[in-house]
Amino acid sequence: MDVIKEFLDMGGYGGYIWPSYIVTAVVLIVMLVASQRLLKGNEATIKALEPAKKEETGEEKT
Amino acid sequence: MLHRFANPTRFLRIATLVQPWMAWSTILLAGAGLYLGLLSSPADYQQGESVRIMYVHVPAAWMAMFCYTGMAVSAGVGLIWKHPLADIAAKATAPVGACFTFLALFTGALWGKPMWGTWWVWDARLTSMLVLLFLYLGYIALANAFDDPSRGTRASSILVLVGFVNVPIIKFSVDWWNTLHQPASVIKMDGPSIDASMLWPLLLMAVAFNTYYLWVLLIRIRAEIVANKIRILRLKQVHG
Numbered sequence: 001m002d003v004i005k006e007f008l009d010m011g012g013y014g015g016y017i018w019p020s021y022i023v024t025a026v027v028l029i030v031m032l033v034a035s036q037r038l039l040k041g042n043e044a045t046i047k048a049l050e051p052a053k054k055e056e057t058g059e060e061k062t
Numbered sequence: 063m064l065h066r067f068a069n070p071t072r073f074l075r076i077a078t079l080v081q082p083w084m085a086w087s088t089i090l091l092a093g094a095g096l097y098l099g100l101l102s103s104p105a106d107y108q109q110g111e112s113v114r115i116m117y118v119h120v121p122a123a124w125m126a127m128f129c130y131t132g133m134a135v136s137a138g139v140g141l142i143w144k145h146p147l148a149d150i151a152a153k154a155t156a157p158v159g160a161c162f163t164f165l166a167l168f169t170g171a172l173w174g175k176p177m178w179g180t181w182w183v184w185d186a187r188l189t190s191m192l193v194l195l196f197l198y199l200g201y202i203a204l205a206n207a208f209d210d211p212s213r214g215t216r217a218s219s220i221l222v223l224v225g226f227v228n229v230p231i232i233k234f235s236v237d238w239w240n241t242l243h244q245p246a247s248v249i250k251m252d253g254p255s256i257d258a259s260m261l262w263p264l265l266l267m268a269v270a271f272n273t274y275y276l277w278v279l280l281i282r283i284r285a286e287i288v289a290n291k292i293r294i295l296r297l298k299q300v301h302g
Contacts, residue, residue, distance in 0.1 A: 035282050046295070
């Protein structure tokens with residue numbers, strides 16, 4: 001227990017070190033998830049648009 | 063050679079193959095870097111345990127400048143050779159670069175408070191990093207400010223190229239002006255002056271940040287290529 005407490009305390013600098021790591025992780029994960037959602041959203045939109053385009057041009061699905 | 067990979071359709075195929083490699087590299091390198099940085103590496107003889115902030119602060123600052131340099135190269139290629147993928151790469155990089163710059167400033171403030179006694183000083187290194195953040199935000203705002211995307215791309219590309227003057231200022235600010243910020247200790251003419259026990263976690267985290275950037279970049283370029291296709295399809299629908 002003391003080992004964990006000591007590790008989290010980081011020689012009295014825990015209040016500066018942990019927020020650095022936590023905010024870095026949060027920002028990078030949010031950026032990754034947002035980018036992935038943007039891609040999925042765009043892929044869903046184009047899937048919805050393409051059948052409409054094929055119908056207009058009289059193309060048939062293969 | 064470059065032209066071959068710069069074809070958007072071919073690029074999409076390659077990006078889909080490379081992306082998992084970047085993802086796994088990021089996870090493994092960051093895991094090793096965090097283990098060495100937080101558990102295995104020693105405390106600094108002057109800064110104590112607070113030195114561990116370096117393992118996220120320095121890679122974030124390096125990536126902030128690396129991303130901007132990449133954006134400037136892409137914007138230049140886009141302006142000169144009118145290559146669509148170059149413009150897309152610049153646009154895809156900007157939000158990631160802005161995140162890295164914010165993280166460099168944020169973690170720098172958290173490191174500065176216990177070491178310098180202040181969160182912030184208006185010295186050359188910190189101020190030029192803040193300018194870099196505004197350049198990223200300005201680029202994003204300008205690129206999306208026009209109804210005609212090609213005009214937004216052109217204007218924002220010029221802004222990136224003009225703003226590139228800030229990158230050498232950031233790098234050499236600690237040599238040119240008096241500052242609280244410490245000078246370079248890794249990228250130096252006479253080699254790194256940092257002990258291997260601290261250099262390894264730092265380099266592992268730096269490479270992890272780099273592979274993370276490539277991972278997110280590939281996702282965002284793919285998203286942007288699809289967004290361009292959507293735009294063209296919608297225009298075709300409107301104009302018959």
